[in-house]
Amino acid sequence: MRTFRFTAVAAVFGAMLFLSACASSGRGAIAPPPAESENLVDAYQIGIDDIVQVSVWRNPELGITVPVRPDGKISVPLVGDVSAGGRTPNEVAKEIQQRLGAFVRDPQVAVILTDLRSHEYLSRVRVTGAVRQPISIPFRQGMTVLDAVLAAGGVTEFAAPAKSDLYRKSGDSTRSYAVRLDHILEDGDLTTNFKVAPGDVITVPERTL
Numbered sequence: 132m133r134t135f136r137f138t139a140v141a142a143v144f145g146a147m148l149f150l151s152a153c154a155s156s157g158r159g160a161i162a163p164p165p166a167e168s169e170n171l172v173d174a175y176q177i178g179i180d181d182i183v184q185v186s187v188w189r190n191p192e193l194g195i196t197v198p199v200r201p202d203g204k205i206s207v208p209l210v211g212d213v214s215a216g217g218r219t220p221n222e223v224a225k226e227i228q229q230r231l232g233a234f235v236r237d238p239q240v241a242v243i244l245t246d247l248r249s250h251e252y253l254s255r256v257r258v259t260g261a262v263r264q265p266i267s268i269p270f271r272q273g274m275t276v277l278d279a280v281l282a283a284g285g286v287t288e289f290a291a292p293a294k295s296d297l298y299r300k301s302g303d304s305t306r307s308y309a310v311r312l313d314h315i316l317e318d319g320d321l322t323t324n325f326k327v328a329p330g331d332v333i334t335v336p337e338r339t340l
Contacts, residue, residue, distance in 0.1 A: 162308060163308065163323070163325055164297070164299055164308050164325055164326075164328070174219060175219065175220070175244065175247070175254075175329070176217055176218060176219060177199060177215045177216055177217070177218055177219070177220065177223065177244065177249075178199065178217075178249025178250060179199050179201055179216055179249050180198055180199060180248040181198065181199050181215075181244060181246065181247055181248050181249050182196065182198050182199075182244070182246035182248065183196070183197065183198075183199065183205060183215060183223070183242055183243065183244055183245070184196040184242070184243045184244075184245050185197075185207055185224075185241070185242050186240070186243070187231065187235065187238055187239065187240055188238070188239035188240075188241075189239075190235060190238070192208070193207070193231070193235070195207065195208065198248070199215050199216055199249075202216075203215060203216025203217065204216070205223075207231075209231060209234045209235075210227055210230045213226055213227055213230075220242040220243065220244055221242070223242045224241055224242040227240045227242070228240040243272065245271075245272070247269065247270055247329065253329065253330060254269065254330065255267045255269055255270060255329070255330070256268055256269075256270050256274065256279050256327050256329070256331050257331070257332045257333070258279050258280060258282070258332075258334075258335070259332065259333070259334050260290070260295075260335040260336055260337070261286055261287045261289050261290035261291070261335045261336060261337045261338075262280065262284060262285065262286055262287065262290070262335050263285055263286075263287055264283050265283060266282060268282050270327070270328070270329040270330075273326070274326065274327050275325065275326055275327060276297060276310055276312070276315070276323070276324050276325050277315055277316075277321075278327075279327060279331075279333055280312065280333065286312065286316070289338060290335050290337060290338065291335070291336050291337060291338035291339070292311075292312035292313040292316060292335060293312070293313040293314075294336050295311075295333065295334065295335045295336070296308065296309060296310060296333070296334050297310050297325060297327070297331055297332070297333050298331065298332040298333075298334065299328060299330070299331050300330055309323065310323045310325070310333070311323045312335060
């Protein structure tokens with residue numbers, strides 16, 4: 132009976148300490164952006180002047196990196212013209228894969244956007260606040276918070292990197308995600324080194340005296 136009471140009291144005490152720690156942090160638990168946000172590029176509709184890379188597994192000679200022509204098409208070896216404008220990379224890859232099947236056994240095709248030129252301003256990533264050079268840079272697939280901050284020259288001596296945030300538009304609203312930039316830069320802890328998405332804004336506030 133005594134063992135049961137001790138265990139119960141210990142559990143309650145531990146829960147109180149946890150809640151107290153969360154309350155004292157002021158920012159709450161760190162939550163990453165939703166997983167589906169990492170697939171925004173896959174859902175992006177290709178536009179004129181975007182640069183796309185087509186690769187065919189085990190057939191490097193069929194790979195190309197080309198801009199989308201004004202007519203919305205790209206030319207692929209063996210296949211010829213393929214409509215890319217207004218379609219997602221996955222949709223284009225599936226068509227190329229299907230048409231290549233007449234020439235290549237079991238082709239595996241990947242289509243990757245390497246430069247989003249058609250929606251340049253909508254797809255840019257911006258870093259503001261206490262960084263050495265606030266910037267607006269083109270989104271690149273695989274770009275992370277650290278990549279963007281380093282492109283801005285890093286933080287200044289007046290920065291409060293522990294209070295950094297990533298802002299992402301979702302529909303008609305904008306959500307913020309806490310970024311522990313101090314952990315990333317000082318400790319190599321990449322827990323909050325989130326992948327950025329087109330249109331993201333990263334802010335690094337100045338510390339208060």
